[in-house]
Amino acid sequence: MDLLEKKKQELHDRGITCRIAGVASRRMGWQANPNGLNPADIAAQVSSAVSSVPPVSPVVRPFPKVKTWLAAAQADVLFEATSLNVESGQPAVDHIRAALEHGVHAITANKGPIVHAYRELRDLAAKQGKKFLFESTVMDGVPIFSFFDQLPAVHLQGFHGILNSTTNVILSQMEHGLSFDEALKKAQELGVAETDATHDIDGWDAAVKTAALVTVLMDVPIRLDQIARDGIRDLTPQAVRNAKRDGWPFKLVCRAKRVGKEVHASVAPEKVRVGEPMARISGTSSYVYFETDLFPGLAITEENPGLYATAYGLFADFLRAVS
Amino acid sequence: MDLLEKKKQELHDRGITCRIAGVASRRMGWQANPNGLNPADIAAQVSSAVSSVPPVSPVVRPFPKVKTWLAAAQADVLFEATSLNVESGQPAVDHIRAALEHGVHAITANKGPIVHAYRELRDLAAKQGKKFLFESTVMDGVPIFSFFDQLPAVHLQGFHGILNSTTNVILSQMEHGLSFDEALKKAQELGVAETDATHDIDGWDAAVKTAALVTVLMDVPIRLDQIARDGIRDLTPQAVRNAKRDGWPFKLVCRAKRVGKEVHASVAPEKVRVGEPMARISGTSSYVYFETDLFPGLAITEENPGLYATAYGLFADFLRAVS
Numbered sequence: 001m002d003l004l005e006k007k008k009q010e011l012h013d014r015g016i017t018c019r020i021a022g023v024a025s026r027r028m029g030w031q032a033n034p035n036g037l038n039p040a041d042i043a044a045q046v047s048s049a050v051s052s053v054p055p056v057s058p059v060v061r062p063f064p065k066v067k068t069w070l071a072a073a074q075a076d077v078l079f080e081a082t083s084l085n086v087e088s089g090q091p092a093v094d095h096i097r098a099a100l101e102h103g104v105h106a107i108t109a110n111k112g113p114i115v116h117a118y119r120e121l122r123d124l125a126a127k128q129g130k131k132f133l134f135e136s137t138v139m140d141g142v143p144i145f146s147f148f149d150q151l152p153a154v155h156l157q158g159f160h161g162i163l164n165s166t167t168n169v170i171l172s173q174m175e176h177g178l179s180f181d182e183a184l185k186k187a188q189e190l191g192v193a194e195t196d197a198t199h200d201i202d203g204w205d206a207a208v209k210t211a212a213l214v215t216v217l218m219d220v221p222i223r224l225d226q227i228a229r230d231g232i233r234d235l236t237p238q239a240v241r242n243a244k245r246d247g248w249p250f251k252l253v254c255r256a257k258r259v260g261k262e263v264h265a266s267v268a269p270e271k272v273r274v275g276e277p278m279a280r281i282s283g284t285s286s287y288v289y290f291e292t293d294l295f296p297g298l299a300i301t302e303e304n305p306g307l308y309a310t311a312y313g314l315f316a317d318f319l320r321a322v323s
Numbered sequence: 324m325d326l327l328e329k330k331k332q333e334l335h336d337r338g339i340t341c342r343i344a345g346v347a348s349r350r351m352g353w354q355a356n357p358n359g360l361n362p363a364d365i366a367a368q369v370s371s372a373v374s375s376v377p378p379v380s381p382v383v384r385p386f387p388k389v390k391t392w393l394a395a396a397q398a399d400v401l402f403e404a405t406s407l408n409v410e411s412g413q414p415a416v417d418h419i420r421a422a423l424e425h426g427v428h429a430i431t432a433n434k435g436p437i438v439h440a441y442r443e444l445r446d447l448a449a450k451q452g453k454k455f456l457f458e459s460t461v462m463d464g465v466p467i468f469s470f471f472d473q474l475p476a477v478h479l480q481g482f483h484g485i486l487n488s489t490t491n492v493i494l495s496q497m498e499h500g501l502s503f504d505e506a507l508k509k510a511q512e513l514g515v516a517e518t519d520a521t522h523d524i525d526g527w528d529a530a531v532k533t534a535a536l537v538t539v540l541m542d543v544p545i546r547l548d549q550i551a552r553d554g555i556r557d558l559t560p561q562a563v564r565n566a567k568r569d570g571w572p573f574k575l576v577c578r579a580k581r582v583g584k585e586v587h588a589s590v591a592p593e594k595v596r597v598g599e600p601m602a603r604i605s606g607t608s609s610y611v612y613f614e615t616d617l618f619p620g621l622a623i624t625e626e627n628p629g630l631y632a633t634a635y636g637l638f639a640d641f642l643r644a645v646s
Contacts (some may be wrong), residue, residue, distance in 0.1 A: 294632060295629060
């Protein structure tokens with residue numbers, strides 16, 4: 001909402017007006033008003049909800065609520081922002097499917113639906129003449145997927161990179177002498193790591209991002225259990241400091257490579273030589289190096305993303321959908 | 324033409340058929356056939372032309388030939404590939420203007436028209452409902468301009484990078500002990516430098532690329548005489564080798580920065596610290612680091628572009644125009 005306010009002039013210049021026609025969350029329930037909800041009211045509800053005791057049954061039931069709610073809101077665009085469900089991608093998949101079936105553009109910051117239902121949702125969106133967009137899922141709001149839309153007829157053979165900020169911040173902090181727990185706490189204070197950072201530390205987040213890139217950009221659906229996955233939990237502060245001192249700092253590296261009709265993919269801590277671009281990626285920065293048929297090496301680096309980087313991904317998807 | 328052949332299947336899959344309806348060059352004159360010229364014949368003419376003595380009057384007269392020729396060819400797309408005219412951007416500007424006025428998409432590999440007539444040609448293209456595309460002008464075929472199309476409402480504050488391959492190859496070779504002349508010869512043998520490499524060595528090519536990025540991506544037209552420009556001619560092999568040895572290798576660096584309503588831009592050899600990403604950009608690789616309001620640092624690296632990288636830029640523009 002902040003970003004919509006910040007970029008008001010740009011929206012106006014593009015002839016776009018928008019209002020929040022509905023909002024739904026575990027604590028706020030399903031609210032809809034086709035004439036627009038008051039952003040200040042929503043913000044107040046969000047902050048009071050955060051400080052209040054969670055209700056007894058915090059599960060969002062997706063059906064038939066979603067469609068009823070979409071109909072009540074008369075919305076044109078759905079922003080899906082439930083948290084990642086590694087096993088099934090739910091309830092995000094159901095939300096997005098419902099939106100597209102209802103004739104509403106679906107924009108998500110959730111990687112689950114890409115890993116669990118990309119082809120179905122892509123094809124459904126095409127059939128409905130609506131957009132299914134997810135640019136904020138990998139590398140904050142950097143338009144990685146859209147970049148490849150601008151590389152028509154180029155074949156991606158593989159990639160490697162650093163895509164998880166939490167582990168990268170933890171490793172950077174451990175290099176500076178902090179213990180694992182202190183480093184994790186620091187990452188949480190910085191707002192990078194969530195209270196339960198298991199998904200990050202054990203490499204799940206990086207694996208899901210890898211799967212999303214493989215599925216969309218290499219056009220090979222890959223299950224998470226097909227990705228060799230190792231986290232940073234077993235790295236001792238001493239090992240991390242020694243590696244840094246020796247000029248081979250540890251990084252949690254994502255890799256994918258096309259082998260015949262398959263893609264082999266992995267997430268694991270690696271010692272990276274200090275001259276390599278990945279060795280410079282510290283803190284919340286991220287990096288991905290693509291190997292393609294016409295461009296042997298094409299890399300994108302995002303240094304110290306701003307406060308609004310992820311929100312920007314959703315905002316830019318909104319512009320893509322409605323422009 | 325090779326690339327069109329290589330990517331035939333992709334064109335077919337997209338429902339695109341194409342033929343060469345016309346060709347024009349100083350040596351081959353103006354040829355047109357709406358039913359298609361034979362690519363093998365054209366290739367034969369090109370190679371015989373290369374080995375033959377140039378005609379007495381090698382100047383292409385743009386008018387009224389261009390429109391007559393376009394009409395005879397009944398073409399949908401013009402590829403403009405005359406060589407760079409730093410002073411006026413001609414005759415490329417006239418060719419592109421004629422194509423757009425004639426209702427033909429204009430694709431160019433020539434940076435001149437961007438520096439000398441970007442706004443006019445962009446607005447003319449919009450008015451005519453045709454495309455004016457130039458993705459192969461900077462960083463070979465890497466879709467730099469299109470990448471920013473995917474960053475809507477983002478404001479570019481400045482950039483720096485290495486955008487000229489010839490000087491970068493020469494500097495890399497001088498670091499390996501070659502004299503300036505030997506290094507230049509090597510760059511020519513590699514097919515990177517032209518016979519007359521003055522434009523590269525004196526920083527003109529880098530300045531024109533800088534001007535193109537400023538004009539298009541920062542939306543501030545800048546004249547070449549507003550760019551502080553210094554080439555690599557005065558660097559001695561010893562200075563280049565010493566700098567490399569000391570961990571501060573010389574690079575020809577392009578810079579631009581928004582200052583109020585203006586943009587300050589420069590091209591000059593700089594010593595770059597070895598830990599910096601630019602220090603790793605050697606040979607034909609290139610690099611650009613963008614500073615934007617929402618993404619403080621967004622960098623694109625192109626390592627060792629393939630044989631078809633520049634041709635790909637034209638090919639991808641063709642797909643953008645006709646898809």
